[in-house]
Amino acid sequence: MNDALTRLLRCAPAPAERVVDEYRDLAAEVADKTAGDDFRAQWRTLAGLGVLRRTGGGPDGPGPVTRGLAAIEGIGLAGVDPGLCYALTSQLFGMQHPLRTALSTRDQDITEAVEDGRTLLCHALTERSGGSDPLSMASRAERDQDGYVLTGAKAFVTAAPVADLAIVFARTAQGRTPFALTAFLVPLDTPGVSRGETFDKTALPTAPMGELLFDGARLPATAVIGQEGSGLGIMSATTAWERALILGYALGPMRLLLERTARWAREREHFGRPMGASHQVAARVSDMAMALHRSRIQLYTLAAALDAGTTARQLAAEAALTKISVSEDYVRMTEHATALAGVRAFVPDSGLTADPLGPLAALTYAGPNDLLRVGVARQLGLPVEN
Ligand SMILES: Cc1cc2nc3c(=O)[nH]c(=O)nc-3n(C[C@H](O)[C@H](O)[C@H](O)COP(=O)(O)OP(=O)(O)OC[C@H]3O[C@@H](n4cnc5c(N)ncnc54)[C@H](O)[C@@H]3O)c2cc1C
Structure with missing residues (x-):
């Protein structure tokens, strides 16, 4: 690209442009070597470069959100597979940023494991019957003793075939009220949770997509993100973040x-x-x-x-x-x-x-x-x- 066009397109703040260049160079070094690896191995390699880390700020550096965006742009510029870039961006901005309190104030802090790529998240909202209308969802979590019993199925979920933890939205009350849904953080090795169909996509085919099945899975009360009934609010936050930056x-x-x-x-x-x-x-x-x-x-x-x-x-x-x-x-x-x-x-x-x-x-x-x-x-x- 000639200099004039390069200047025209360098319209992000200068510290962000430096991060774009830095990550383009870092990712270029690993992109070819890891191209044949499986999805999780490639994920860990890119996470190892710090793409998912929430750092930044300081007098000369971009803030953490801008830094994350610039790192993602840089790895895309290096030619890293778009399906992998999409999945990383979806987790970083659709889950890590909006849910950072939920990921760090539980029994154990999983932030570190998520940031370095050891733990992979997915966002399980859509069902086979549709995704645009969350209040029509059928998955339900019923109170049982001091926890919940989760029943239902989520479909078309990015990374479901390979993830460790899912953010699952389920109905905890009947009807279409704003407080009918609750969000849960669900380890995918919980008894009663299984992976259903894997969907081969024509778009972004390398980003795995699948179904999650919940057959009376028992969840502790601590699995709730926020409070019972706040699911729609949590979803507004995760989807607003995702729309902003995906x-x-x-x-x-x-x-x-x-x-x-x-x-x-x-x-x-x-x-x-x-x-x-x-x-x-x-x-x-x-x-x-x-x-x-x-x-x-x-x-x-x-x-x-x-x-x-x-x-x-x-x-x-x-x-x-x-x-x-x-x-x-x-x-x-x-x-x-x-x-x-x-x-x-x-x-x-x-x-x-x-x-x-x-x-x-x-x-x-x-x-x-x-x-x-x-x-x-x-x-x-x-x-x-x-
Ligand atoms: C690459 C990819 C990754 C995805 N990853 C995830 C994921 O990680 N987790 C997850 O839960 N879901 C995921 N999804 C699913 C996605 O969230 C849904 O596809 C989306 O919410 C739309 O739902 P739908 O496909 O059922 O479309 P529908 O709700 O059936 O809508 C289809 C179309 O109908 C029209 N339409 C319907 N109702 C109206 C209306 N009232 N007004 C105007 N137009 C209307 C619009 O044109 C709309 O595009 C993913 C999808 C894709 C393509």
Whole structure:
């Protein structure tokens, strides 16, 4: 990438840009060596670089959220597999940050084991019947002596086939009241808990996805995250965090796509001149740069707000707008790259293949964009319900 474009895209705060560069270099050293390892081994290697560590701050350093986002962008830039980057980002921002009190004030503090990659978490919300409407869930936890008995099944859960602990949302009261759900931290070796089907995905195929089955699993009262009935509130926090930052995993792949496409447009000869001499081709490349530029600004702005102490719930509308905007920019960038690569976009090993399914999946996870739009409009006072 030439200097002007590099400068244009370096729109994050300078300390964050340094972390991006640092993690790009660190991950580049291990990416090739570990590419053949199984998912958990690759996870541990990247965690060993400090990607999941909640550090940062100080006079010259970025805050912990910004540092995490920059580290994720850096490993993506190094070419680390997007499925692995997605799963790391989902755990870091959808679980570790919003639930850090719950992970550190229990009988034992599992923060260290999670941060260094020994313990892997998953977020079990969706059921086979659907994910957008949590109050329709059937999984239930009934009080029994001094604990709960958990019954039901969760489906389409990232990392369920390989995780050690699940954050499980279950019904503790009937009906669609805001206090009907409770969140539990459930070790997956608890008697009565088993792993069901593993789902092979067409999008992000390397991130394992599966089902969790609960057949009268007994949980102690200490398994409750927050309080009984606060599940919807916990979920609002985890999903707001995830919406705010999950697309951070895409920044590395988006930049690689732009660099590769700009190079191709400069170098390919077409009609007796470089392809990039066509205004239409140039406009597509500019649109790709604009998409990446605004995606970086949006994500790093949210990270800075979270570092400054704004709660994710206060940022719920911005998080939804950012998730919609970056996911749709990622889809459009991929469309431009595909158009400009021609047939090579569909030929493995051409160096110009483009994966449309990973970006398209971003329209669905962490809340489908259609429903997020409804929520944003509601916050603007429109009388619109889900
Ligand atoms: C890659 C990936 C990873 C995932 N990881 C996890 C995970 O770790 N844990 C987990 O619990 N789940 C996970 N999921 C599942 C995800 O959370 C759900 O897919 C999501 O909540 C949407 O639920 P659904 O697929 O049942 O879609 P549905 O609820 O069936 O909605 C499908 C579509 O219907 C339309 N629609 C439905 N109702 C409305 C309405 N009222 N207004 C407007 N439009 C509407 C929208 O277009 C929407 O996109 C993952 C999904 C993907 C793709």
